[in-house]
Amino acid sequence: MSTTQRERFEEDGYLVLKDFWKHGELIELETQLAELGQRIVGPQFNPRNFGQYELEPATQSLLYDRLKYLPALSRMSGSPAVHDLCRELGLAHPSLMGCCNMRLDKPADSRHLFAWHQDSLYLLGSENAVTLWIPFQDVNLASGTIQVIPGSHKRGLYPFKRISDKVIAPYVPFLQRDLSLDAEVTETPETIAAERGDIVIFKQMLLHRSTPNLGQQIRWTTQLRITDLADAEYRRQRFPTGDRTNIFYVDYLGHNAQQRREQESENAAA
Numbered sequence: 444m445s446t447t448q449r450e451r452f453e454e455d456g457y458l459v460l461k462d463f464w465k466h467g468e469l470i471e472l473e474t475q476l477a478e479l480g481q482r483i484v485g486p487q488f489n490p491r492n493f494g495q496y497e498l499e500p501a502t503q504s505l506l507y508d509r510l511k512y513l514p515a516l517s518r519m520s521g522s523p524a525v526h527d528l529c530r531e532l533g534l535a536h537p538s539l540m541g542c543c544n545m546r547l548d549k550p551a552d553s554r555h556l557f558a559w560h561q562d563s564l565y566l567l568g569s570e571n572a573v574t575l576w577i578p579f580q581d582v583n584l585a586s587g588t589i590q591v592i593p594g595s596h597k598r599g600l601y602p603f604k605r606i607s608d609k610v611i612a613p614y615v616p617f618l619q620r621d622l623s624l625d626a627e628v629t630e631t632p633e634t635i636a637a638e639r640g641d642i643v644i645f646k647q648m649l650l651h652r653s654t655p656n657l658g659q660q661i662r663w664t665t666q667l668r669i670t671d672l673a674d675a676e677y678r679r680q681r682f683p684t685g686d687r688t689n690i691f692y693v694d695y696l697g698h699n700a701q702q703r704r705e706q707e708s709e710n711a712a713a
């Protein structure tokens with residue numbers, strides 16, 4: 444990786460790297476996806492041809508729930524390519540967060556789309572933690588993709604609000620349906636365009652969102668989440684991740700302690 448790419452990553456908070464998978468990692472994952480789909484949906488399932496089969500809601504959620512357990516996803520997460528990339532981008536001790544997953548975004552189905560957010564709000568992790576967003580096919584505004592606000596990672600955690608009545612307690616994970624951004628995004632977004640085989644890597648503090656799938660095929664993507672155990676502040680906070688605790692008990696630059704006190708007094712008043 445060039446110095447310019449590293450500098451751009453620090454400046455913009457994301458990079459698209461071309462032709463990343465050199466050892467068949469993507470093909471292996473797609474082959475396992477096809478096997479899984481054929482078992483759950485039926486023999487006509489084909490990840491590249493949505494015209495060939497029906498995906499009823501109950502079958503879709505059965506499939507969706509199993510995607511993150513594909514063995515090739517673990518292999519990809521633990522691959523030397525991913526580890527070396529993270530090291531090059533400044534994570535001195537890259538470690539997986541327990542939330543690597545795959546998405547299935549059907550044409551004209553907006554239910555799973557994410558509005559503007561920072562992954563750190565939900566996933567926690569070190570301030571320099573990264574998400575690798577890996578498309579199985581070309582992505583653009585037609586197929587659906589993500590948009591980002593370059594440089595937004597430098598502003599720390601944005602204000603957020605609780606949108607569910609989930610109780611604030613130490614061991615309760617807070618998800619997209621529980622918390623949302625509490626700020627207007629007025630900056631011009633950058634639309635990510637990438638091809639099959641590329642990866643998009645972005646800082647978990649970067650503001651980003653989904654765009655709808657306007658095409659005919661399912662948009663398949665994988666998300667790998669990686670934190671840095673060498674970060675002294677992260678260690679001081681006892682290495683929190685979003686599957687075990689929540690933002691109200693992690694202190695990114697002091698913002699959240701105040702927000703927790705406010706929410707706790709609201710809870711007490713209710």
Ligand SMILES: O=C(O)CCC(=O)C(=O)O
Binds near residue numbers: 546574654666
């Ligand atoms: O793939 C998408 O539409 C959005 C994914 C995303 O925002 C995330 O995984 O953090």
